[in-house]
Structure formats: structure tokens, C-alpha cells
Amino acid sequence: MDAKPCKLSRCVKANVVLPPDTQHHHTLFGGRLMQLIDEVAVLSATRHARRPCVTASTDSVDFLSPVRVGDSICLVAYVTWTSRTSMEVFIRSTAEDLMTGERRIAAVSFQTLVAVDDNGKPVPVPEVIPETEEEEYLFRTAPKRAISRKKHRKETKELIETLTFINTNHLDVNEQLYGVVTG
Secondary structure: OOOEEHHHHOEEEEEEOOHHHEOOOOEEOHHHHHHHHHHHHHHHHHHHHOOOEEEEEEEEEEEOOOOEOOOEEEEEEEEEEEOOOEEEEEEEEEEEOOOOOOEEEEEEEEEEEEEEOOOOOEOOOOOEEOOOHHHHHHHHHHHHHHHHHHHHHHHHHHHHHHHHHHHHHHOOHHHHHHOOOOO
């Protein structure tokens, strides 16, 4: 499988922020931005792998600047690094005041996506070839993020095992399902 330049996975998605996309501060809901981030990340990973892709994790979404009603939000995503079946996708979200032209980075994010076959089983993906200074930096620093992801995944599994043990041994059904304490 031949390696591919990062630029071949680059995807751009732009939206105008409308009132239904915002909360009471008249700024974009974080969850709405996270949805847009996931959508563009899936497009980027699919473009790279040329296979269906699923989101395995969101490392982080760092919200840096509010996005207001009437602003545009432009997301740029590309695959920065690959493992055997997974891909790290970097997403930069830039807000623009359409009346003044002022632009600011609203958020940055890393997601991990996995390419799958027709049965939903992971399949190998091509490696990436970084070409720009930004791509080379993200590629070079990706293994450290991958180690952090593995550590976090292990800690999450331990948390789930602990919570499952606690919930099945110490709480009644109402507490488990509804958070209702009886008695």
C-alpha cells in the first residue's frame, strides 16, 4: 500500500452560524462545533483510506475563541499520521466575522478514526507523507499523542470496570438507571 501526502486527505467544510446553532450567549454551541469537527474528520479519513471510517476517539477539542451568530466557521482537516488501521486527523476551526473579515482560530482538535471493511472490521491504511512545515511538525509529534491515547484508553477501561463493579454490586435498579436514591 503506497503512502499518500497529507494534502490528499485535506477537507474543508464551511458553515454560517445561525441562531439555532447557538446558546443563550449567542455563540456557537460547543456540541454543534464538535459535530462539524467529527463530520469533516470522517471525510478526511475516508478520503485517505478510501474505505468507510469510524471515529475511535476525540483526543481533545480546545475551544479558543467564541463563534458568534453571523460568523462563518471554516474547518480544515487532514490525516497527520497513521498506525496500521487507524489515522490521526487534525482539525483547525477558524471563525470569521463576515462583516469585518477578522479571522481567529476558534478551536483545534485531534481525532482518531479507523478504516473498516464491509463487516465493520478494521483494515490497514496507507501511511502519510508530510510535506509542509505544519504537516511535518504534526507528524513528528504524533507518536507522543498516540502513547497518550493508549494510556488514556487503558485508564478508561479501568474506570468502566470499576464503575460496572460498583453499580452492579451496590446500587439498586432505580439508582443505576435514573440516579434516583430510594429509602
